[in-house]
Amino acid sequence: MNAADPNGALIVAVILFSLGALGVLVRRNLLFMLMSTEVMLNAACLAFIAAGNRWHLADGQVMFIMIVAFAAAESAVGLAIILRMHAAGRATLDADTGNRLGG
Amino acid sequence: MTPIPAIVWGVSLVATLLPLVIACPLFVSIILMLTGGKLPARATTLLVGAGMGLCALFAVISAYSFLTGPDSLGALHVVLWNWMQVGNFTAQIALSLDRLSLVMMLVVSCVGFLILVYACAYMYDDPDIARFFAYMTLFVASMLLLVLASDLLAVFVGWEGVGLCSYLLIGFWYGEQANAVAARKAFVVTRVGDALFLLGMLLMATAVGSLDIPTLLAVGPHAPSTTLTLGMFLLLGGAMAKSAQVPLQTWLPDAMAGPTPVSALIHAATMVTAGVYLLARLHGLFVLTPAAMLACAVVGFVTILLAAGSALVQTDIKRILAYSTMSQLGYMYLALGCGAWHAAMFHLVTHAFFKALLFMAAGSIILRVHHEQDIFKMGGLRKDMPWVFTAFLIGSAALAGLPLITAGYFSKELILGSAYEVSPIFWAGALFGAFLTSIYIFRCVFIVFWGGHRTHAHGRSGMAMALPMAILSVLAIAGGWMEMPDAIANVHIFSNLLSPVLGALPQEHGTSLLIVGSLVPIAGVTIAWTLWRPRDVAPTPAESPAIATLRADWGFDTLYDRIFVRPFMVLAHLNRRDFIDRFYDLIAALTQGSGQAIARLQSGQVRRYAGWIAAGTVAALCLAV
């Protein structure tokens, strides 16, 4: 199958997406969870590219660029927040321990 | 549709006086209530005397002018105002005076007057005298309304008013729990009858469209017989409760908790006879329902014997009289059941005389032996209070029906005769009842007045107490002479008076019955003498379980207590928190619980949150695909 085959690409994207989701669910390290969300977004990117290719439309690429930009911003903010939390005295990156909110 | 000319208030003398007969005691009562016991005792007694005197006077005058008036054979119909009128149903506050209600009115007002005069002396020292007479006069007023009202619903007003007043008077000395309880019992038991009465009225009103008694008598016969029978049974039930007939008799003995004049007025002369009067008033419908009449006769028959039986073993003088009242009313019901309206009414009148007399005498005895009521603690009072003794003796003689010289004799003979007409069994039973009556009343007489002193009497009853007793003693003897069987003397004043309303008197029977009826009381007295004549040892009440049961009204009380009262109260207390309410609490608890469960999802673990999101999405996908 060639790389531009939309259905094949879509299947890959779906797999990628589920991997990302799985990552968020199973990983306990905040950084890895952040990365998993990036993976999910990238799956979306792939899907858009494939779809754009399928319809010979530029919209796919537009979305791709936007998503990448968003992903970058999001991860930047995320890292900033993690740093802040560290500075504010949260010792661990573990998502499960040291939660104060909830209940 | 009413055959009677309706007269608006104020046109004729009678029509003017009739409402006043009721109004006098009513106003006295209202005044006493409003002044709230601030009046001095003397003023109170004077007020009561004046009010009741006027009442009796008006009654006599209106009676006289009615009998001499144009429509003395018919009835006089005084419409006061329309009570309620909805759709095709109308109820009026109207008074009607015919010969029947006239007799009743005279009995109530005059005997009532005497009793209240007596009471003025009896209650003079009681701090609550004003309250007492407020109730008493209100009672007389409602009794008169009951008697005179021409609309059954208005009769019911008096009917219930009488009940309320008796409640208040029985519980007059509310300081003792027992009195208040007895009062409540009396009201509730009679209330059962009232409910039946009410249902009867509803049935009549729907069948006939009106509760106006003349209309009922006129139109009622056209109603379907089943309806009529049912209605009559319901009314009979109401009457029985008021008149303390088996099986609704249990309240009367306890009702003796009230002051003695109360017993004299309510439980002898007037209130308990309301039932008899009601049935006599409706006899036109009553005759059409043989089943109801038979039931009425049987009830009376049973009551005579049961009441006499337990009267035989009582130790409390007032209870003896109470049971005697029951059994005497039994005679009246028997008479009604046998269709002998004259006999019933006649006995009602004479009974009012001698029973009031007996209670007054008993009252003065009780007063003078420090409120001692146990006859076995009395004795030899013959010498201490000769006059009271005489009065009591006359009363007892009349109650026992000693031949010729007493009023009781003639009225009872009339009843026995008509009972024989219907069935010899009734006759025999009634006769046996008379036998018992003479035994138990003279047992009381011999124990109380003969033998040695067991308590000493003090003081003497004043004029105000003596006079009524004197008058009533005369009536208790002479009252019977206005109606005599032909065998003795051809006097029929009473039946002639009533026959326009109640129809002609049934014809006479042989003298044999008369003779038997005359011998039985004498036999009873002799037996009583042999049993309880004064001996050197003080008499003591015979004791045995059977007698105890007998004394406790054949165990009716305990039976009702077991069957109705106790289960009702126990269950009520078990459910006092209302299980329906608990059910709602359960729902609230469930809500809280599920809230907790949902809140517990927010564990604060971000991965679990993500898990829920994923789960939701997957679920949605599964649902979609």
Added chain:
Amino acid sequence: MMMFALPALVLIPFLGGFAAWIAGLRGATRPAWAVSLVTLILMLLVLVNVTLASLSAGTGGWFAHFSMPWIPLLGINLRFDLDGLGLVMLWLNALISFPCALLSARNVSERAGLFHFLLLSTIAGINGVFMATDLFLFFFFWELMLLPLFGIILIWGDAGRQRAVLKFFLFTQGSGLLMLLAILGLVIVNAQRTSVITFDYFLLSQTAMITPVAGVLMLGFFLAFAVKLPMVPFHAWLPDTYAASPAAASILLSGVLAKTGGYGMIRFVVMLFPGPAAHLAPVAMTLGVVGILYCAWLAVAQSDIKRLIAYSSISHLGFILLGVFSGTRIGMEGAIAQMVAHGLSTGALFVIAGLLEDRLGTRDMAKMGGLWPAMPQFSAFAMFFAAASLGLPGLGNFVGEFLVLMGTWQVSHTMTFFAAAGLVLSSVYSLTMMLRVFFGPRRSEASSPLGALSVPHVAVLGVAALLLLALGVYPQPVLNLSVPASPHSVSYAQEQAQ
């Protein structure tokens, strides 16, 4: 002039309440009290004026009408109409509101201004309920009248008020939402039929007659009113609420608020959905009888005097249900008479209970007993109202109960029989109350010295007694006046509307 009398009946108490609030801001009790009394008197005068005008208009039909647009886009108007039933109810409300204001003087010491504001706005809401003929407006008032009461009970109530008041509110509001559903359903059905959105009672009544879903819609109304009345098994809120309320609130609740349920039953169930109501009647009447017996039975077992009166009150309200659904004119009239009489008698009984609580500091009848010598005058009043509530002939309640029973008898003998049994039970609990509180040996040593009655108390109880007596011996005026006008009877008010 008549036009503006109707909204005035709502506005006067409301504004007066504001005035009372302002007057009471500086913590003074007297001025607020005075202002609210003046307001009530003013309201009474307006009411008298309305009544005279109505009587001149002749009985039956619709007397007065007022209408102005509110939310025109949804066809919602500020529409008031007055018929005999509404008029009688307004009178009851006016009469009951006086004791609430009068007697509050002694047991509301602080924040009297707020109290009178809440009280008067409740009264305004109730007035609105009795006059509103725009369904949205009706619902608005229906919900509105509860809110101030919530405040009164919460601020001045007794122990356990939090729970009680929440219960009260959840029951009434929940059922109210059902009614809202029904109202909207009716409106939508009507809109589909006539393609015009309106909440007008008279216009909707046409649709209500013919729509196939009338049964469901009626059920929504019925449940709301059944909870408010209350009807067994929706009565659970009532005893707690009455027991926890301050005297004024329990008087208002038992005297008038319960009657709004009965009023609604007549106007919005029986009159609006005659057919389905007839189908529902057996159920409703059975529940009414069950309520009469069950609650009378519960009343016997209570030791808290307020709870006893509360249960007795439910038991009496069963007669209203019975009468309304008997489907006979006589039963309906009886129900209305019963509403008035019951309002007076139970209100008075709550005055008495409140006074007892005031003087003795307890509601537990086990701690009372033998009070008659201590307060004879008061006890006599108690006896009177106890007699009234056990349905003594010659007093108002008897008229109501007798007519209801008569109406019921024409429908079902057995039900009548059981209802009459309720009369026996009513005598049991009433006299038990008298026995445990006033008769017997004096048991309440701990109680404070019991003074004589204050003048307002005598006045209130006396007036109530007189009115009950009048209603008992000559109910005809009320019976004539209180004929509910049917929505289909085209009156001059309606002609004005079109």
Added chain:
Amino acid sequence: MSFSFLPNAVLVLCLGSLVQLAAISWRRHVARDAVLCVIVLLASLASIMLPTFLIMTGSLPLFSSDSWGSYAGALIILSVIAIVLMSRHGAISADPSVNSEYFILLTLATLGGVAMTCAVNVISFFLGLETLSLSLLGLIAFRNERLDAGEAAMKYLLLSGVASATLIFGFALIFAETGSLRFAMPDLSHLPEPMIGTMGVILVLTGMFFKLSAVPFHLWLADVLEGTTIPVASLVAVTSKIALFAAMLRYFSSVNLGVPSAQVNEILIVAVLSMLGGNLMAVVQTDLRRLLAGSSIAHVGYLLVAFLSPQPFGVASAAFYLAAYAISTLGVFAIMNGVLPQGRDIREWHGLFRRKPAAALAMSIMLISLAGIPPAVGFFAKFYIVAAGVSAHQILLLFVLILSSTIGLFYYLRLILIMLTPAPEGYVSRAELSMPTPANATLIAVLACATLVLGIVPGALVDRSQGIVVTPVPIPVHSTIP
């Protein structure tokens, strides 16, 4: 060749944020920035009323300006203005949570929200959404001295990251099927593989429900509200929800939600769950903010009832309800912020009627409005929604609504009850009363008045909302594969 508008508000807000940036870069002055922010917002509000300045022609319509968009936009801007007013709490320098950037972030959030309300293209919608959520993220994390803020922000970041990814992946799938990025639900029946399309729509719904915090995607809300400052909390609870609901309504405006389908069923189930879940959750909360979170979840459920009920009432009632909900919720938050900033535990509120009657009264009015009791606006809003539901025969939803709002009454009334009764023995209050700033006080007063006035004479707003129409975006049809 289709026209595309650039809504004035978007334009004004962009320029405004630039101006604010410039101002900061010149010299920091918090008070000035705050004022500037308000000015910008007012300007954008005014610009909504004006006709569109900028109409550019292009093949790719990004925005449309219709009455719905401008109504929601106006609502968003007003709510943000309210938030700015309540933000100025305490001395400016003392509270680091209110710095110049704070106001820029607010402006940006508004920009994102407004953009979402009138986006007709996935691109513009996504742009708006992310602008909103990123600035929200910044605002949540703003109180950097508090650990809670960080945690809340982190949770929001991760979860909204997941949600956005899901959303955008859904769009990708739909795009793959339809080849169009128009922001409208595709007609699934005419697709080569309807399954993929359905999957796409479901994923999109997931993303939207997450932002709306509808059960079962609601779990983040309570934590975030608890963790952040009150103004930001109200931003999360009110503004973002308005924006997203507006967009959602537009997305589904082209399809008839009356006919059952997979996504309609999902919305229905979610609505039921949200109504019940939100109220049940709130019943047991002792933290006021978590309680309000529950209440806002429940209100989303009510909104979904209106959402599922088509014309004539659907949109109008939704519009009205949004306004009512915004007013009351903002009011509650404003009072919390002004009177009892540390009043997290509801027991802190005991006896407020004695201590601060006016505030307590205002609070009760708000709560009554949320509970839907007259004479507050919430009553009419609920009435309106029920009307919509009845007209659409949503019997199940209506019964759930009644049941759940009866449950809801319980905790709203319990709050009033708490304010009326003195504190229980043995409870030591940690929070001290504070005096609301003039701005905050006026805000509270205005909101309270609005609640009552709109409740008693809702006519004006009803007319406004009846006039609202959502111009449906042309449905993306399946163009032939070349």
